[in-house]
Amino acid sequence: MKMRRINVTITAALVLFFYLSLTTVAAQPIVEELTIEPGEPTTLSTITFTAVITSEDDIGEVRLIIEECKVGLCYLSSNESMDMIEDNTYQTQFTLTHADATYVKYHLEVESGGEWFSYDIVETNLTADTDNGLSNGENGGNGTPGFEIVIFLLAISIGVFIFKRKRL
Numbered sequence: 403m404k405m406r407r408i409n410v411t412i413t414a415a416l417v418l419f420f421y422l423s424l425t426t427v428a429a430q431p432i433v434e435e436l437t438i439e440p441g442e443p444t445t446l447s448t449i450t451f452t453a454v455i456t457s458e459d460d461i462g463e464v465r466l467i468i469e470e471c472k473v474g475l476c477y478l479s480s481n482e483s484m485d486m487i488e489d490n491t492y493q494t495q496f497t498l499t500h501a502d503a504t505y506v507k508y509h510l511e512v513e514s515g516g517e518w519f520s521y522d523i524v525e526t527n528l529t530a531d532t533d534n535g536l537s538n539g540e541n542g543g544n545g546t547p548g549f550e551i552v553i554f555l556l557a558i559s560i561g562v563f564i565f566k567r568k569r570l
Contacts, residue, residue: 431457431514433521434490443506444529448497451482451508456490459515464492466510470503477503484510503528 435454443449451466464484469476477500484492498506509523 429458429515430519431455431459431461431512433510433512436510436524438526442529443498443526445501445503446498448495449506450493450495451484452487452491452493453484453510454491455510455512457512457514462513462516464510464512466494466496466508468496468506468508470498470500470506472500472502472504476507498528 433453433455435452437452439450439452440447453464453466455461455464464486466482466484467479468482469479471477480496482494482496484494487493505525505527507523507525510521512519512521
């Protein structure tokens with residue numbers, strides 16, 4: 403009876419050993435570095451994301467998942483494919499589209515060895531684009547009078563009306 407129990411245990415251990423040796427387990431790729439350029443992006447700017455990823459298995463695809471957010475609300479996420487620019491280095495550009503966004507959230511998803519691996523979410527604050535893409539001292543006007551002229555004319559009209567009433 404004791405010998406039979408030992409044989410069953412040995413047989414089970416051998417079956418488990420052969421099963422584990424025949425099945426392959428993909429090793430998780432390592433994201434060595436994930437950088438953004440510019441380091442302090444502004445709203446409505448274009449950001450370049452660069453990732454250095456190493457893996458024991460071939461990397462099939464690298465995706466950047468990015469969301470533009472403001473306090474309490476994130477807009478729909480975008481799923482951007484990253485291109486390999488060098489060995490183990492992947493890059494993509496993303497243009498921000500929401501002027502009221504205050505920060506962006508992003509993370510990587512990497513396909514390696516037939517499996518997808520997801521990485522931690524990173525948040526980066528955005529600074530307001532104070533010149534709205536203008537340079538050389540432009541004020542952003544299109545050369546036509548705006549709402550300011552209506553207020554100016556209304557103030558002059560009220561002033562003339564009050565001045566005429568006092569003269570009578």
